[in-house]
Amino acid sequence: MQVKNVKKRLPGNYWKLWSANVISNLGNGVSLVAMPWLASALTRSPLTIATIGLMGQLPWLLFTLPAGVITDRFDRKKIIMATDIARGAVTVFSASVLFLNRHSFTQIKNPSEAFHGGTSLGLLLMIGATSFILGAAEVLGNNSAQTFLPDVVEQGALEQANGQMASAEYLSTSFVGPFLGSLLLGLSIYLPFFFDATSFFFSAALIALISVQAKKIISSGERRAEAEQGSRSSTQQFVTELKEGFSWLLAHKVLRPLALTLGALNLTSNIAFASFILYVQEVLHVSVFIFALLGTAGALGGALGGYVGPKVINKLGDGRTLTLALIGFPSFFLIAFFIHVWYIFYIVVFCESILSVMWNVITVSFRQSVIPNELLGRVNSGYRFFGWGSMPIGSLLGGLIVTAGTHLGSRNLALRIPFIFSAVIGFVVYLLVRRRFTSEELNKVRVAAGVPPRP
Numbered sequence: 001m002q003v004k005n006v007k008k009r010l011p012g013n014y015w016k017l018w019s020a021n022v023i024s025n026l027g028n029g030v031s032l033v034a035m036p037w038l039a040s041a042l043t044r045s046p047l048t049i050a051t052i053g054l055m056g057q058l059p060w061l062l063f064t065l066p067a068g069v070i071t072d073r074f075d076r077k078k079i080i081m082a083t084d085i086a087r088g089a090v091t092v093f094s095a096s097v098l099f100l101n102r103h104s105f106t107q108i109k110n111p112s113e114a115f116h117g118g119t120s121l122g123l124l125l126m127i128g129a130t131s132f133i134l135g136a137a138e139v140l141g142n143n144s145a146q147t148f149l150p151d152v153v154e155q156g157a158l159e160q161a162n163g164q165m166a167s168a169e170y171l172s173t174s175f176v177g178p179f180l181g182s183l184l185l186g187l188s189i190y191l192p193f194f195f196d197a198t199s200f201f202f203s204a205a206l207i208a209l210i211s212v213q214a215k216k217i218i219s220s221g222e223r224r225a226e227a228e229q230g231s232r233s234s235t236q237q238f239v240t241e242l243k244e245g246f247s248w249l250l251a252h253k254v255l256r257p258l259a260l261t262l263g264a265l266n267l268t269s270n271i272a273f274a275s276f277i278l279y280v281q282e283v284l285h286v287s288v289f290i291f292a293l294l295g296t297a298g299a300l301g302g303a304l305g306g307y308v309g310p311k312v313i314n315k316l317g318d319g320r321t322l323t324l325a326l327i328g329f330p331s332f333f334l335i336a337f338f339i340h341v342w343y344i345f346y347i348v349v350f351c352e353s354i355l356s357v358m359w360n361v362i363t364v365s366f367r368q369s370v371i372p373n374e375l376l377g378r379v380n381s382g383y384r385f386f387g388w389g390s391m392p393i394g395s396l397l398g399g400l401i402v403t404a405g406t407h408l409g410s411r412n413l414a415l416r417i418p419f420i421f422s423a424v425i426g427f428v429v430y431l432l433v434r435r436r437f438t439s440e441e442l443n444k445v446r447v448a449a450g451v452p453p454r455p
Contacts, residue, residue: 010161013152013448020206021165022172023146024084027199029177031091033292034185034192037275038098039127040432041111042120046406046415050274050399052124053442055394056131057270059139061389067140071239072374076148076211081204087134088200094130095193097123105189108256111281119311125255143384147376149370151212159310166357167306174353175299177178182292230321255383255446257436258363262387264429267394268422274335279415297346301353309358318362318454319439324332325355326434330426337419357391366442370449397421 087409094407104117153161278288371379398418405414443453
């Protein structure tokens with residue numbers, strides 16, 4: 001029997017989690033403009049720019065699997081709070097360093113002439129280190145937040161809750177945040193970073209207000225360890241639990257290829273956008289305000305995708321929607337290669353964001369539904385290891401492609417050529433997996449997990 005999704009009233013705890021997510025992502029949206037613009041004021045090297053991006057993504061490759069074990073062992077609410085506070089503290093430190101160096105930035109509107117403080121190496125190293133630490137905290141915090149949602153929302157409302165969360169995230173990260181970031185950046189180089197830090201502290205405070213029964217999830221790995229009366233060390237237990245979640249994912253006939261597909265998609269995206277700040281400045285010739293305006297394309301597309309996504313998914317089916325996204329992503333990369341004006345690129349990003357949100361609504365809700373709760377943190381982190389661990393590799397490849405292209409041809413062409421690489425890889429991925437994620441296959445997994453199939 002197939003059960004249609006009925007819109008439900010979400011509980012108060014969800015709206016506290018939603019509000020915390022909105023506030024922290026508002027700060028992220030501010031730094032989304034400020035961080036790359038700052039980096040471009042310190043260096044015009046595509047490889048250096050890509051390396052800074054890589055530092056923020058590298059934790060997804062290094063720490064994702066251990067984060068899953070931690071998520072399943074400890075109180076997820078407390079983990080989210082701790083990572084928000086840690087990110088706030090690190091961002092305050094970075095903002096303070098920029099405040100002390102504020103006189104080195106005579107003006108920021110033209111980044112190629114903004115910095116007059118001598119060598120920029122120290123600030124670049126600080127940005128890279130900050131990005132790495134923030135990325136590490138994000139790995140643990142985001143995995144905990146995603147696995148925390150089923151504790152505050154009923155099973156049947158997960159797609160609705162994820163859709164509303166995604167819409168709010170896109171609006172705050174890509175619409176309000178970038179505009180506010182451009183305004184603060186126009187006033188001073190350090191203000192956006194102080195704002196970002198404050199948003200993390202507010203988010204932690206809201207998470208603290210969520211009242212759910214604290215429970216420790218006892219994994220089967222821990223039960224075996226207790227049965228053996230402590231014959232294994234805590235390190236051995238940790239490794240055993242990690243392997244348990246990873247093995248569960250590798251044995252799954254749908255989640256394993258879905259994770260690998262997401263990894264390939266994120267690889268292509270990071271190849272294309274590794275030197276994005278230089279692309280928009282030198283190919284699209286945008287100001288800091290237009291750069292922020294470009295962010296609204298992702299926000300509006302993401303918000304629309306979160307609102308209409310569940311309806312489109314119900315109409316087309318989750319399998320066809322995933323296929324539509326798989327063919328849409330590389331198509332947009334191909335179009336982007338030929339674009340020289342920012343408003344056409346705006347339309348491309350708008351459409352791509354709609355598909356991205358629908359992809360996430362389906363796949364996140366699917367994982368939350370079919371993965372056993374005692375394994376959810378570890379399996380989810382294993383999924384992200386494959387799905388997000390490819391991002392730093394893509395950033396490095398993108399930076400190398402642009403650097404090589406600069407020596408072989410014009411800089412304008414070099415900044416656009418990563419889109420061709422990404423499009424080719426994306427079309428190959430589509431041809432390989434287009435028949436793997438049908439609605440029938442997804443429903444078989446749902447039924448096996450005791451979850452009602454989608455219509």
